[in-house]
Structures are given as C-alpha cells and as structure tokens.
Amino acid sequence: MARRGERRAERGRPAPARTQAAPAVDSGVAIVVATPGDAVALLASQQSGPVVGIVCARPGGAEERAALDRAVEDCGRRGVRVAGEPRVLDAEKGKITAGVLDALRELRPLRVHTLDPDPAHVSFDTEAKRPVIAEPPLRGSVARATIAAARTYQRERRSPVFVHCHRAGADPRLGTQACARHPLPARWVVTGVDGRLSAYLPSAAGVLRWTERLRGSGEWDGPEVLEGPDLLPGLTVVQDAHGYVHLFGLRRTRRADGKEHVDVVQTTQYQSGRPVGPWHSVGNPNGNDRAKGREVGFPSAVFDAGGNLHVFVRNFGHGVSTRRQTPNGTWSGWQHLRAVPVADELVALPAEPGGAEVWARARESASVVRWYRDGPKGDWLPDTTSAVSPAPGTLSAAPEAGTLRYRYSGSNEVCVEVRGAGPVSLAGADGAGPVAGAAGVDIQGWSCTVLARSGEAGACSVGAHADGRPESGVWWFDAGEVSLVPPAVAVDGHGRAVVAVLGADGRLRLARQEPVASGLALTRWITVGAHVDI
CATH class of the missing domain: 2.130.10.10 (YVTN repeat-like/Quinoprotein amine dehydrogenase)
Incomplete structure (x- = not known):
C-alpha cells in the first residue's frame, strides 16, 4: 500500500535496485508527475550524474508501477541513480502545490522536471466550442502546481532552481x-x-x-x-x-x-x-x-x-x-x-x-x-x-x-x-x-x-x-x-x-x-x- 514518501514493491516482484533514500543534495533532479507512468519518459531523458528523486501525486495502477520499475532498471544500466522509492503525495485537490513544495524541500533539487502545464488539443468540439484535450486533467494540474512550488522553493532557498516542462508525447531521445x-x-x-x-x-x-x-x-x-x-x-x-x-x-x-x-x-x-x-x-x-x-x-x-x-x-x-x-x-x-x-x-x-x-x-x-x-x-x-x-x-x-x-x-x-x-x-x-x-x-x-x-x-x-x-x-x-x-x-x-x-x-x-x-x-x-x- 502506498504511503507518503515511499511505496512497497509488488507482492512476489522484487523492487529494482535504487540508491538509499535521497540524500540532501543541491545538484540533483526532482521529477514531479501525476502518476508513476508519467515519470517513464522523463527518466529516459536523464543522463548519468545527479541523483533523481521521483514525486507522484497519485500511486497509479500496477501496470504503471511496473513500467516505472523497468525505467529505473534501465537508468541503472545507463549510470543514472534513482533515489529510493517514489514519494506519493495523495494530496487533496487544491493542496497539491503544498505537497510538492514539501517534497522539494526534502529532495533539495537543482532541477525540477514535470510535464506540460498547458497540453495541446487533439480536436475541437464545435458544439461545446472548446478544444478537446487528450491528456488527463491531473497531469496539467500537477505541472502547474510544480511550477508554483518550485518558484516558492527557490525564493526560500535563495539560490537558483531550474524547471523543465516536458511536452506531452515528445521523444526523450531527441534531447531536452x-x-x-x-x-x-x-x-x-x-x-x-x-x-x-x-x-x-x-x-x-x-x-x-x-x-x-x-x-x-x-x-x-x-x-x-x-x-x-x-x-x-x-x-x-x-x-x-x-x-x-x-x-x-x-x-x-x-x-x-x-x-x-x-x-x-x-x-x-x-x-x-x-x-x-x-x-x-x-x-x-x-x-x-x-x-x-x-x-x-x-x-x-x-x-x-x-x-x-x-x-x-x-x-x-x-x-x-x-x-x-x-x-x-x-x-x-x-x-x-x-x-x-x-x-x-x-x-x-x-x-x-x-x-x-x-x-x-x-x-x-x-x-x-x-x-x-x-x-x-x-x-x-x-x-x-x-x-x-x-x-x-x-x-x-x-x-x-x-x-x-x-x-x-x-x-x-x-x-x-x-x-x-x-x-x-x-x-x-x-x-x-x-x-x-x-x-x-x-x-x-x-x-x-x-x-x-x-x-x-x-x-x-x-x-x-x-x-x-x-x-x-x-x-x-x-x-x-x-x-x-x-x-x-x-x-x-x-x-x-x-x-x-x-x-x-x-x-x-x-x-x-x-x-x-x-x-x-x-x-x-x-x-x-x-x-x-x-
């Protein structure tokens, strides 16, 4: 069962190798997403060097967690260190920003990666006169909360913090x-x-x-x-x-x-x-x-x-x-x-x-x-x-x-x-x-x-x-x-x-x-x- 700050490996499935709980570093990376599956593409874009911490607003399903485990294993082969288990916020609507801010204070990252706060439409509903967005609403909400939390976090720590918003569907192999x-x-x-x-x-x-x-x-x-x-x-x-x-x-x-x-x-x-x-x-x-x-x-x-x-x-x-x-x-x-x-x-x-x-x-x-x-x-x-x-x-x-x-x-x-x-x-x-x-x-x-x-x-x-x-x-x-x-x-x-x-x-x-x-x-x-x- 997921709990704030960590989650257990699935029953009968060994957890992939990770580092110990995230050290307090000022040059690491925090990936903040809605669910574990959303972190996969962002992990694929990481290079060896800083420790990567993962923060999820929701625990996600078994398939998503398994996909994340495989992405973490791939990171290990590429020399990318993932710190501990993903932190799961389980925050109520309207309190995601506060939860992300707490996680950033703990991880102390230099760089924060999240998804697109304003994803592009895939079609247009002419009757309702509004664009149709295929992305789950939580993804954009978490991205906007992450930008706001990172802004507060930088002002608190009084040193630079850099945010990268990953465009939905973009191939991480093409570069940031x-x-x-x-x-x-x-x-x-x-x-x-x-x-x-x-x-x-x-x-x-x-x-x-x-x-x-x-x-x-x-x-x-x-x-x-x-x-x-x-x-x-x-x-x-x-x-x-x-x-x-x-x-x-x-x-x-x-x-x-x-x-x-x-x-x-x-x-x-x-x-x-x-x-x-x-x-x-x-x-x-x-x-x-x-x-x-x-x-x-x-x-x-x-x-x-x-x-x-x-x-x-x-x-x-x-x-x-x-x-x-x-x-x-x-x-x-x-x-x-x-x-x-x-x-x-x-x-x-x-x-x-x-x-x-x-x-x-x-x-x-x-x-x-x-x-x-x-x-x-x-x-x-x-x-x-x-x-x-x-x-x-x-x-x-x-x-x-x-x-x-x-x-x-x-x-x-x-x-x-x-x-x-x-x-x-x-x-x-x-x-x-x-x-x-x-x-x-x-x-x-x-x-x-x-x-x-x-x-x-x-x-x-x-x-x-x-x-x-x-x-x-x-x-x-x-x-x-x-x-x-x-x-x-x-x-x-x-x-x-x-x-x-x-x-x-x-x-x-x-x-x-x-x-x-x-x-x-x-x-x-x-x-x-x-x-x-x-």
Missing part, C-alpha cells in the same frame, strides 16, 4: 530542447552598450542575470533575479540596433473572472546591471478565448533595420501569428500567417535588405516554412521551397541576415542554410540542441565566427570558421566543461570570444579567447556566483 514546452534561449549572453557582458537564463522564480563588472575584466556580479511577473520557465533574448536587450516570455495570471490566462510579456534592459524596465503584455493571438489562449507557443522576436520590433508565436491552430511595434511604441494588431501547420519552434531573424523573416519547423514533416515581407510595408509571404530539414529543437539564427543554423534530421550534423547556396555542413553530429555563434572574432588576423554547441553528454564543443565562409569547414574541440543549457558565445568589449555554460552545479562558467600562435584557444574556465544568495 526538442521536448521542452518552454524553450531555453540559444542566445543568452550579450554585449551591452557599454561593452560589458550580461547573461540571462530563466529560473523557477524569474529571469536570472549575471553582469560583468568592467568591460573585458572577467569579474562578474550575480546571479540576481530580475523583478517581474511570475513567468513560465522559458526565455527569449533579443538585442536591438542600439544595444538594448529585450526579454520575452510567457506568464500565467489569474484575472477577475477567477480563471488563469496566458499572455506574451516583454521588458527592456537599457544599461548593463541596472534594473530592467516594466514588463508589458504583448497579448495573445487567441486571447479572447481562454481555452485556446493557454496553448500559445513561445515567442520569437527580431528588429528590422527600421527599428520595428516583430514578435511571432505559434497560435492555437498551429499557424504563426505576428504583431509589430513601431519605433514610437505603437503596436499593430495580431496578423495570422498561413501556409502549413507548424511545430512550436520558431526563429525570427533579420532579412535582406533590412527586413525581417521567421522560420518555423513544420509540424507534420521534417521541413521548414519561411515567411518574409514583400517590402517594408508589404504582406507576409510564405516560402516552402527551402531544403532545410531540421531535427526538432535545433533551429537558431546565424549572424548573417537570412541565415539559419540547424541539425540535419538525417544525420544530426550541424548545418547552416546560406541564402542562394543551400545547406552547408559544419560537421559536429554528436550531441543535441541548437548551435550558438558570434561573428567578427579576430583569429590570427582573420575575421571569424566562433561556434558553441552541446556535444556528447552535454559537453561543450567549440569551433570556428571564416566569416561568411562556412563551407571552409569547422574543426570542433571539447572545451572541457559540460552545460545544463545550450552553450552561448559572445564577443566581449575587447573583441575576444567568450564561451559560457551553466555547469552541473547550476553556476555560470566562462572561458575567454586567448591569443595564441595558431588557431583558437580558450583560457581556463572561471566560475561566477559561487556563493551568492539571490
């Missing part, structure tokens, strides 16, 4: 970015107006920021939590022509009608290290219907050469919706772009000559669709002729206008789509997720683009090619650190490449380009915010 309901930014380190670097990442309690004290100094402050709304655990980071940093996310708020609504929000960082501006709502393309609006995709954004801000999201119908803000602050209405159904993976980037475009991975095929404007005031037009065939969770913008990076779905190798030339392979088929890059780095007198990506088991790999000449090839090397998020790369105030990772202990680590006689070399890694309360 491909399975994420709220994606991590591919670009999260930027150079401010004064030449100082800043890093931004989402956490359970809000956006974390680290700031370089002096330009190119290697001394940093942070992390600190930026004041703002209770965001869902994702982030988009965009920089305008003036060097100002714009942050985009999703928030869920409870309105006067007592129901929760989801909308896109945005804030601006004008000066490095200074408070950000107020968070403003950008709205929701399905905002008039709460049930539809809660499924809105994560925002992508870009500025064109005229200073117009373009925001794109995947809408309820799996199309793309966009709205534009002019330099004087005036917003247009939402416009729906139609072509083919798309997945929740959009990349907005500058286009030639001075415009903007958005790429989206197709929902029903290994292809992409691109929308571009027919002139500065023209209509958005679709282009489905590209040869890009991306693996899920790998799209990212390259520095050159209209240029896209991705991993090829057939081989996982890194590719770049060069307009007029087609796909170019950059090798690097190990690992998963998007590739970051920064152009204009001097390497032995050549202007080069430095790249960073996740390799095997999250190891950070770094490479470079001549600016505008990816066909010249990339030689990748192991940078000597692992990262819990896609590695980032930026150019500091002295023109040197800086590579950033989030270490296995949740701390920011950076390595800077070092002048050498040949090739690209990095200094030793430094750790930022080793003992900082937030």
Whole structure:
C-alpha cells in the first residue's frame, strides 16, 4: 500500500535496485508527475550524474508501477541513480502545490522536471466550442502546481532552481530542447552598450542575470533575479540596433473572472546591471478565448533595420501569428500567417535588405516554412521551397541576415542554410540542441565566427570558421566543461570570444579567447556566483 514518501514493491516482484533514500543534495533532479507512468519518459531523458528523486501525486495502477520499475532498471544500466522509492503525495485537490513544495524541500533539487502545464488539443468540439484535450486533467494540474512550488522553493532557498516542462508525447531521445514546452534561449549572453557582458537564463522564480563588472575584466556580479511577473520557465533574448536587450516570455495570471490566462510579456534592459524596465503584455493571438489562449507557443522576436520590433508565436491552430511595434511604441494588431501547420519552434531573424523573416519547423514533416515581407510595408509571404530539414529543437539564427543554423534530421550534423547556396555542413553530429555563434572574432588576423554547441553528454564543443565562409569547414574541440543549457558565445568589449555554460552545479562558467600562435584557444574556465544568495 502506498504511503507518503515511499511505496512497497509488488507482492512476489522484487523492487529494482535504487540508491538509499535521497540524500540532501543541491545538484540533483526532482521529477514531479501525476502518476508513476508519467515519470517513464522523463527518466529516459536523464543522463548519468545527479541523483533523481521521483514525486507522484497519485500511486497509479500496477501496470504503471511496473513500467516505472523497468525505467529505473534501465537508468541503472545507463549510470543514472534513482533515489529510493517514489514519494506519493495523495494530496487533496487544491493542496497539491503544498505537497510538492514539501517534497522539494526534502529532495533539495537543482532541477525540477514535470510535464506540460498547458497540453495541446487533439480536436475541437464545435458544439461545446472548446478544444478537446487528450491528456488527463491531473497531469496539467500537477505541472502547474510544480511550477508554483518550485518558484516558492527557490525564493526560500535563495539560490537558483531550474524547471523543465516536458511536452506531452515528445521523444526523450531527441534531447531536452526538442521536448521542452518552454524553450531555453540559444542566445543568452550579450554585449551591452557599454561593452560589458550580461547573461540571462530563466529560473523557477524569474529571469536570472549575471553582469560583468568592467568591460573585458572577467569579474562578474550575480546571479540576481530580475523583478517581474511570475513567468513560465522559458526565455527569449533579443538585442536591438542600439544595444538594448529585450526579454520575452510567457506568464500565467489569474484575472477577475477567477480563471488563469496566458499572455506574451516583454521588458527592456537599457544599461548593463541596472534594473530592467516594466514588463508589458504583448497579448495573445487567441486571447479572447481562454481555452485556446493557454496553448500559445513561445515567442520569437527580431528588429528590422527600421527599428520595428516583430514578435511571432505559434497560435492555437498551429499557424504563426505576428504583431509589430513601431519605433514610437505603437503596436499593430495580431496578423495570422498561413501556409502549413507548424511545430512550436520558431526563429525570427533579420532579412535582406533590412527586413525581417521567421522560420518555423513544420509540424507534420521534417521541413521548414519561411515567411518574409514583400517590402517594408508589404504582406507576409510564405516560402516552402527551402531544403532545410531540421531535427526538432535545433533551429537558431546565424549572424548573417537570412541565415539559419540547424541539425540535419538525417544525420544530426550541424548545418547552416546560406541564402542562394543551400545547406552547408559544419560537421559536429554528436550531441543535441541548437548551435550558438558570434561573428567578427579576430583569429590570427582573420575575421571569424566562433561556434558553441552541446556535444556528447552535454559537453561543450567549440569551433570556428571564416566569416561568411562556412563551407571552409569547422574543426570542433571539447572545451572541457559540460552545460545544463545550450552553450552561448559572445564577443566581449575587447573583441575576444567568450564561451559560457551553466555547469552541473547550476553556476555560470566562462572561458575567454586567448591569443595564441595558431588557431583558437580558450583560457581556463572561471566560475561566477559561487556563493551568492539571490
């Protein structure tokens, strides 16, 4: 019979090997789900290293428990340690958040994994005028309770906690970015107006920021939590022509009608290290219907050469919706772009000559669709002729206008789509997720683009090619650190490449380009915010 904190093995069936009860660690993983069967896919995505604790709202049936036992046995073969028996909350409705919070206090995880708080519909009931959700309601309830509990838990412990919401039905073998309901930014380190670097990442309690004290100094402050709304655990980071940093996310708020609504929000960082501006709502393309609006995709954004801000999201119908803000602050209405159904993976980037475009991975095929404007005031037009065939969770913008990076779905190798030339392979088929890059780095007198990506088991790999000449090839090397998020790369105030990772202990680590006689070399890694309360 299940009881809080543990359960017994089935009669006549030996329990799979697990570690002893979860130790009090600050770098472990907590998987919080509705029933034991829901933990199977999340366990499959775990890699060796931290201890994994499992929390279930309900004990589930015998088949679910057996499936979990098999998943735990598989974890043991892969070197993933599962701590003790799953904790079963058996909490009453309305008290799940408190139960999850108690479990987090006991497990003390650095990372919390749960399912999608707003699962996608499978059909639409025209008579009732509401979407049909196949997922059991408890799954979404537990996910929302977990996000709320993790937010409180981080504020209590005053150190970062990171939440990952696994999209229902996503294949864990594709990697965390491909399975994420709220994606991590591919670009999260930027150079401010004064030449100082800043890093931004989402956490359970809000956006974390680290700031370089002096330009190119290697001394940093942070992390600190930026004041703002209770965001869902994702982030988009965009920089305008003036060097100002714009942050985009999703928030869920409870309105006067007592129901929760989801909308896109945005804030601006004008000066490095200074408070950000107020968070403003950008709205929701399905905002008039709460049930539809809660499924809105994560925002992508870009500025064109005229200073117009373009925001794109995947809408309820799996199309793309966009709205534009002019330099004087005036917003247009939402416009729906139609072509083919798309997945929740959009990349907005500058286009030639001075415009903007958005790429989206197709929902029903290994292809992409691109929308571009027919002139500065023209209509958005679709282009489905590209040869890009991306693996899920790998799209990212390259520095050159209209240029896209991705991993090829057939081989996982890194590719770049060069307009007029087609796909170019950059090798690097190990690992998963998007590739970051920064152009204009001097390497032995050549202007080069430095790249960073996740390799095997999250190891950070770094490479470079001549600016505008990816066909010249990339030689990748192991940078000597692992990262819990896609590695980032930026150019500091002295023109040197800086590579950033989030270490296995949740701390920011950076390595800077070092002048050498040949090739690209990095200094030793430094750790930022080793003992900082937030």
